[in-house]
Amino acid sequence: MRRVLASICLACLAVMAMPGSWSALAAPVVVTDVRVGENAAGTRFVLDLDSKVSFRIFMLADPYRVVIDLPEVGWRLPAQPLPRNTGLLNKFRYGLFKEGTSRVVLDMRGPVAVRKAFLLEPAAGYRYRLVLDLVGVSRAAFLKSVGDAGLEVAAGPPVTAKPGARPKKPVPTAAPERVSVSAAVFPLPLRKPRRTEEKRMVVIDPGHGGVDPGTVGVSGVYEKHITLAVAQEIKRQLNKTGRFHAVLTRERDIFIRLRDRVSFAREKDADLFVSIHADAIKNRRVRGLSVYTLSEKASDSEAAALADKENKADLIAGIDLTRETPEVTNILIDLAQRESMNRSVGFASGLVRELARETRILRNSHRFAGFAVLKAPDVPSVLLELGFLSNSQDEAALRRKTYRTRLAKAVTRAVDGYFARVEEAARK
Numbered sequence: 018m019r020r021v022l023a024s025i026c027l028a029c030l031a032v033m034a035m036p037g038s039w040s041a042l043a044a045p046v047v048v049t050d051v052r053v054g055e056n057a058a059g060t061r062f063v064l065d066l067d068s069k070v071s072f073r074i075f076m077l078a079d080p081y082r083v084v085i086d087l088p089e090v091g092w093r094l095p096a097q098p099l100p101r102n103t104g105l106l107n108k109f110r111y112g113l114f115k116e117g118t119s120r121v122v123l124d125m126r127g128p129v130a131v132r133k134a135f136l137l138e139p140a141a142g143y144r145y146r147l148v149l150d151l152v153g154v155s156r157a158a159f160l161k162s163v164g165d166a167g168l169e170v171a172a173g174p175p176v177t178a179k180p181g182a183r184p185k186k187p188v189p190t191a192a193p194e195r196v197s198v199s200a201a202v203f204p205l206p207l208r209k210p211r212r213t214e215e216k217r218m219v220v221i222d223p224g225h226g227g228v229d230p231g232t233v234g235v236s237g238v239y240e241k242h243i244t245l246a247v248a249q250e251i252k253r254q255l256n257k258t259g260r261f262h263a264v265l266t267r268e269r270d271i272f273i274r275l276r277d278r279v280s281f282a283r284e285k286d287a288d289l290f291v292s293i294h295a296d297a298i299k300n301r302r303v304r305g306l307s308v309y310t311l312s313e314k315a316s317d318s319e320a321a322a323l324a325d326k327e328n329k330a331d332l333i334a335g336i337d338l339t340r341e342t343p344e345v346t347n348i349l350i351d352l353a354q355r356e357s358m359n360r361s362v363g364f365a366s367g368l369v370r371e372l373a374r375e376t377r378i379l380r381n382s383h384r385f386a387g388f389a390v391l392k393a394p395d396v397p398s399v400l401l402e403l404g405f406l407s408n409s410q411d412e413a414a415l416r417r418k419t420y421r422t423r424l425a426k427a428v429t430r431a432v433d434g435y436f437a438r439v440e441e442a443a444r445k
């Protein structure tokens with residue numbers, strides 16, 4: 018029965034999976050199940066694997082997280098909801114963190130310690146099992162372990178974590194820094210002047226990916242798959258015109274940091290950056306698209322809440338933000354920034370116009386908020402929210418290739434119109 022379910026699951030994934038996103042399944046080690054259970058001592062988290070792996074475990078604070086890093090593995094979990102709200106565990110997510118590393122992030126209900134972490138040899142009908150025993154501890158004890166180098170478990174005999182056995186790094190005393198607009202700012206190397214005969218470079222950024230699934234739709238579809246599918250179609254159509262060179266920040270289901278998406282656009286010397294997302298909210302009747310540009314002040318409270326949610330991507334992927342120093346601040350007053358912001362607004366209004374010809378858009382369709390991914394100071398940048406995965410009509414539409422093709426047509430017309438206006442302005 019389980020095998021039947023698993024193949025049904027793979028079939029429905031295939032609907033959303035894009036070329037290139039299957040390489041994780043070709044990985045030598047495959048995770049076949051995930052189980053969570055409670056016992057008198059605490060909470061046990063188990064990954065079933067078809068072969069041995071080494072892994073590393075470390076902790077992150079605010080919120081309380083336990084991170085398991087593995088070599089790149091494939092995921093063939095049974096088609097059933099992931100365990101959640103069990104014992105000390107609130108929920109967890111998994112996926113490709115970077116080339117060669119898969120990651121599981123456990124969101125805990127409170128401070129915990131790893132009592133034991135080990136790999137079990139095949140027995141009792143199981144293949145290999147990665148076992149993590151977690152116990153509740155005080156916040157102070159948890160924060161001490163956050164400074165640790167982590168617990169390495171080689172594919173060998175059981176290893177027991179001895180609290181305090183490792184040299185401690187100093188525990189940060191200040192409140193941990195959250196993902197904020199100012200934390201995602203960059204030093205500004207000079208950009209090369211553009212040669213006029215070059216094609217315009219457009220960077221399309223499929224939101225989320227890998228260990229960060231983004232929002233989850235009413236039927237269970239992940240935002241990260243929708244964004245990649247739409248981005249790939251936009252890229253295809255833009256490149257087909259022969260006037261643009263479109264590239265994606267990610268071509269597969271892999272995690273990419275917000276700041277790396279922005280750096281990528283700057284390295285590519287992009288003329289335009291479009292980040293693709295899809296939202297979900299409590300009110301399941303709300304549907305339609307919106308376009309966002311950067312602003313220190315959000316245009317409304319929903320826009321502010323959305324930016325806040327999208328800016329947490331790095332946190333969700335299990336990145337330790339407490340060890341990062343913001344590099345440069347106050348780019349908003351930079352002249353290049355002001356010019357890019359004007360251009361972003363220009364592109365956004367054209368984009369709203371073109372999208373309105375194809376589909377339903379929200380009443381306040383162009384809005385402003387502090388999205389970290391829109392902070393390249395010298396690249397006009399917009400964020401397109403494709404619709405609401407919490408609405409069954411929006412979700413169903415986004416799963417259809419024909420609808421994605423129409424959206425991409427609108428984006429292509431908007432890009433065309435935008436550069437025509439830019440060139441006309443340059444001739445005056």
Ligand SMILES: [Zn+2]
Nearest residue numbers: 224231294295
């Ligand atoms: Zn998103």
